[in-house]
Amino acid sequence: MAKRAKPAAKRGRAASKGVSVAAGELLTLLDFVRYAVSRFREAKLTFAHGTTDPVAEAAFLVCETLHLHPDQFETFATARVTAAEAKQILDVVARRVTTRKPAAYLVNKIYMRGLPFYVDERVIVPRSFIGELLDSHFSGSDEAGGSLIDDPGSVHNVLDLCTGSGCLAILAAHAFPQASVDAVDISADALDVAARNVADHGLEDRVSLHRGDLFRPLGDRRYDLIISNPPYVDAQGMADLPRECRAEPKLAFDGGPDGIDIVRRILDQAGAHLTPQGGLLCEIGRCRGALETAYPQTDFLWLDTEESDGEVFWIGAGGL
Structure with a gap:
């Protein structure tokens, strides 16, 4: 048997x-x-x-x-x-x-524009649209009629505000091969993660990390380009955050009652830190209505990506 x-x-x-x-x-x-x-x-x-x-x-x-x-x-x-x-x-x-x-x-990993970055609970998980825009609107190619600069090599100084894991600062270093990049965050924990990523990508000689509140640690330095993916979730959005997002640092989300508290401060101070031909590229999620209401006379250029419509704006130094 x-x-x-x-x-x-x-x-x-x-x-x-x-x-x-x-x-x-x-x-x-x-x-x-x-x-x-x-x-x-x-x-x-x-x-x-x-x-x-x-x-x-x-x-x-x-x-x-x-x-x-x-x-x-x-x-x-x-x-x-x-x-x-x-x-x-x-x-x-x-x-x-x-x-x-x-x-x-x-x-402990995320990819942006094909590049790997280390992440952990000390930083928000990167998912900014700015990485795509650096390729599509700042490469010097005007095939789609959307280039905002003629020559990436002419950009010598870049600032990344609210850098978090440092991914946008690193992408900017790749996009602008002649540029030095300053990256600022108020969180010491976030800067520890950013330092690891900068070292992993071998960019210690081109990307400098600064701890502080927005422009405060930079003195009177001026930049050809300022990029920022700041906190921009409004009060209702904070209340409705899904459980996955609640695992991330609250500091990286909370943009105040209407979502643009930090954006206001960036706009009010950016002009003093831009070269005459420079500009600000800033992501604000779904706060376009609040921003345009707060700044009715400001001429924002809204940029779209493959997965977003009007969630990132560009404004030149003259517009500030």
Whole structure:
């Protein structure tokens, strides 16, 4: 008489409502992405940290767990994973569901414009539209009729206010190869993360970090370009923040009752820190109405990206 087959060994266990996965049920990268998407949708997670949907987030987590760049997913989509790798993937999927922390915190990484940056709970997870705009409107190419400068090499001094993880300062250093970049944040913890990223990208000689309140640590320095992704969430938005966003530093979100308290201060002081041909590029999310009401005589140029409409403005020194 044939012996009864032993139960298949468990390949991993997800912590979402006791769901378990047995050996052989999930084999390829695509299998694990599909599984993760189902768990994410079941848990009604929020996606607002560099990925905007469960499929993109699942692919990101699978690739990071397997030490693959996101661009390599399609190449290895049908490749099988090992039992040890499967366990790691299922673990990070389970932690995403049970903790509701942003995926970037779970793997300590985020990508902007294809470049990797270290992140942890000391900084907001970067997802600014300014990185795309540096490519589309400041590259010197006028193919789309939208370039705001003629020559990136003519930009010699850049300031990044509210730098957080330092990602925009680093992207600016890449966009303007002749420029020195000053990056300011009021948070010492954030600057520790920024210092790590600056070192990782080998830019210690071009990106300088300053702790302080906006322009205060800079003296009378002037810049060809000021960029900023400041706190701009209004009071109602702060009250409605999803659980994922509540894992991030409140300081990086809170823009006061109407969301533009910090933006007002930047606008009021930026003119004294710009060269005559310089300008300010500032992200304000959905506060366009509040800003235009507060500054009815100011001629803002609103810039769109692939995923945003009128959430970033440009204003030249003359307009300030």
